[in-house]
Amino acid sequence: xxxxxxYRETAAELAREKREPDAYWGAWxxxxxxxxxxxIMRGGAGLLQxxxxxxxxxxxxxxxxxxxxxxxxKEMLGGFVVIDVPDxxxxxxxxxxxPCASAGSVEVRPTLPPPAA
Amino acid sequence: xxxxxxxxxxxxxxAAARTAYGRLLALIARDSRDxxxxxxxxxxxxxxxxxxxxxxxxxxxxxAWLLTVARRELGHGRARAATAAAAAPAVALLAEERGDGxxxxxxxxxxxxxxxxxxxxSARIQAPLMLQVVLGLDAARIAAAFLVSxxxxxxxxxxxxxxxxxxxxxxxxxxPADRPARLxxxxxxxxxAYGAEWDDAASRSDLAGEAIFLARLVTQLAPDDPENAGLxxxxxxxxxxxxxxxDAAGAYVPLDRQDVQAWQGDxxxxxxxxxxxxxxxxxxxxxxLEAAIQSLHNHQRLTGHDLSAPLVGLYDRLLAIALSIGxxxxxxxxxxxxxxxxxxxxxxxxxAPRCRxxxxxxxxxxxxxxxxGNAEAARAAAHRAAxxxxxxxxxxxxxxxxxxxxx
Numbered sequence: 133x134x135x136x137x138x139y140r141e142t143a144a145e146l147a148r149e150k151r152e153p154d155a156y157w158g159a160w161x162x163x164x165x166x167x168x169x170x171x172i173m174r175g176g177a178g179l180l181q182x183x184x185x186x187x188x189x190x191x192x193x194x195x196x197x198x199x200x201x202x203x204x205x206k207e208m209l210g211g212f213v214v215i216d217v218p219d220x221x222x223x224x225x226x227x228x229x230x231p232c233a234s235a236g237s238v239e240v241r242p243t244l245p246p247p248a249a
Numbered sequence: 250x251x252x253x254x255x256x257x258x259x260x261x262x263x264a265a266a267r268t269a270y271g272r273l274l275a276l277i278a279r280d281s282r283d284x285x286x287x288x289x290x291x292x293x294x295x296x297x298x299x300x301x302x303x304x305x306x307x308x309x310x311x312x313a314w315l316l317t318v319a320r321r322e323l324g325h326g327r328a329r330a331a332t333a334a335a336a337a338p339a340v341a342l343l344a345e346e347r348g349d350g351x352x353x354x355x356x357x358x359x360x361x362x363x364x365x366x367x368x369x370x371s372a373r374i375q376a377p378l379m380l381q382v383v384l385g386l387d388a389a390r391i392a393a394a395f396l397v398s399x400x401x402x403x404x405x406x407x408x409x410x411x412x413x414x415x416x417x418x419x420x421x422x423x424x425p426a427d428r429p430a431r432l433x434x435x436x437x438x439x440x441x442a443y444g445a446e447w448d449d450a451a452s453r454s455d456l457a458g459e460a461i462f463l464a465r466l467v468t469q470l471a472p473d474d475p476e477n478a479g480l481x482x483x484x485x486x487x488x489x490x491x492x493x494x495x496d497a498a499g500a501y502v503p504l505d506r507q508d509v510q511a512w513q514g515d516x517x518x519x520x521x522x523x524x525x526x527x528x529x530x531x532x533x534x535x536x537x538l539e540a541a542i543q544s545l546h547n548h549q550r551l552t553g554h555d556l557s558a559p560l561v562g563l564y565d566r567l568l569a570i571a572l573s574i575g576x577x578x579x580x581x582x583x584x585x586x587x588x589x590x591x592x593x594x595x596x597x598x599x600x601a602p603r604c605r606x607x608x609x610x611x612x613x614x615x616x617x618x619x620x621x622g623n624a625e626a627a628r629a630a631a632h633r634a635a636x637x638x639x640x641x642x643x644x645x646x647x648x649x650x651x652x653x654x655x656x
Contacts, residue, residue: 155645155648158635158648159635159641159644159645159648161632161636162632162633162635162636162644162647162648163635163636164636165632165633165636166606166633166635166636166637167636169605169633170605170606224396224397225396225639228396228639229636229637229638229639231641231644233639234639234641235641
């Protein structure tokens with residue numbers, strides 16, 4: 133089954149990227165490397181810091197373009213991967229290994245089946 | 250998530266409440282075999298006690314009072330869904346009133362433990378079930394320890410209790426021929442509740458106190474099987490080291506660098522005493538051997554003597570009776586300590602197909618590679634191990650130069 137692991141990080145964790153980049157990226161590189169070596173990765177992307185986001189809405193035909201992410205929340209989207217594992221327990225085990233599991237959260241969601249041909 | 254430290258009096262009240270809860274629930278559920286209904290009835294009785302005792306005074310025989318109210322509630326089939334958590338203060342009050350004197354009621358908790366670990370109950374729910382019905386823990390706390398959602402844990406517990414009722418699993422001590430296997434199932438569930446990882450990593454669960462309570466209970470109620478005391482010894486000897494596993498900054502400290510002054514002396518003593526008692530039966534088993542291994546590890550640190558050779562011997566005996574990946578990896582680590590890193594690498598290679606995503610295997614392999622001088626491969630293995638742990642402190646340790654430098 134395919135699951136999306138959606139990584140959210142606290143502001144303090146995001147700040148570590150600048151403050152102690154070696155420790156921050158060392159942990160993420162080790163984690164992503166282990167998933168790659170396990171052969172379960174099917175896609176995904178890490179995202180640049182939230183302030184780089186631009187958010188678009190169309191209301192009554194009007195474009196509303198706004199700097200920054202959709203909403204200021206305690207935890208910000210940091211990236212996501214799609215993995216192929218046997219069941220939810222296996223997906224949760226990989227979610228628990230993410231550095232942000234103890235400095236934010238990881239949402240585990242089954243992906244929709246591919247559209248019928 | 251660390252819980253605030255409880256005062257000794259609070260801890261004593263909690264322990265007494267745990268005792269009263271399981272004893273009463275076992276008596277109420279014994280005849281009906283309906284644990285869910287018994288829990289509701291007990292919760293109702295406790296809630297009523299909480300309302301009346303503070304004004305009317307605690308009855309002369311509080312357990313009998315609760316039992317009568319709960320059984321009447323059950324008989325009328327009007328059991329309401331009240332939470333056991335809301336009733337906890339009443340249990341504590343009851344325990345304080347009752348003092349430490351022997352109870353007039355039979356202790357049926359061993360039967361309750363046998364029910365929770367019956368072969369007809371899925372192995373994965375046995376430990377959560379026992380934590381709930383014997384100790385009265387709520388589903389959310391159990392769910393957090395077992396890394397599942399509270400809703401899923403709640404449903405699984407409800408299903409398991411329905412199965413006990415519908416399948417008619419009896420509240421009975423199994424026949425002598427089945428007893429060893431059924432006691433082994435109880436021990437497996439208790440050990441699962443402890444949630445220990447090998448190689449002194451932190452326990453995943455914060456239910457260590459509950460696991461020790463259950464291990465003491467099965468040792469006391471079924472003293473005939475020395476493996477029960479072996480399990481108690483193992484958990485005590487591991488748990489004694491918990492305060493030393495993190496330094497002041499929260500960083501992971503491996504066993505060979507721990508401050509032994511921070512070890513908990515009372516747990517060490519309880520563990521060693523349980524191990525001696527178990528060994529006097531002359532029937533070694535998996536938990537006794539694992540406890541003996543932890544005892545040697547502790548003695549090595551406390552006395553400074555190199556006990557790596559006898560440790561390898563104990564791991565060989567353990568693997569001969571209970572083959573497990575964790576023990577096989579720990580044996581390889583003992584080989585490294587005994588100066589046989591090449592042999593450790595050979596042993597690890599044999600386990601490789603089953604350990605691709607197993608953190609302790611990669612960490613042990615990294616140490617073995619470092620000792621034989623293959624620094625580049627050692628770093629790669631340590632990196633892989635770091636990507637496989639869910640513990641931030643251990644991840645940081647595995648990624649530090651410290652990990653491969655000191656041996």
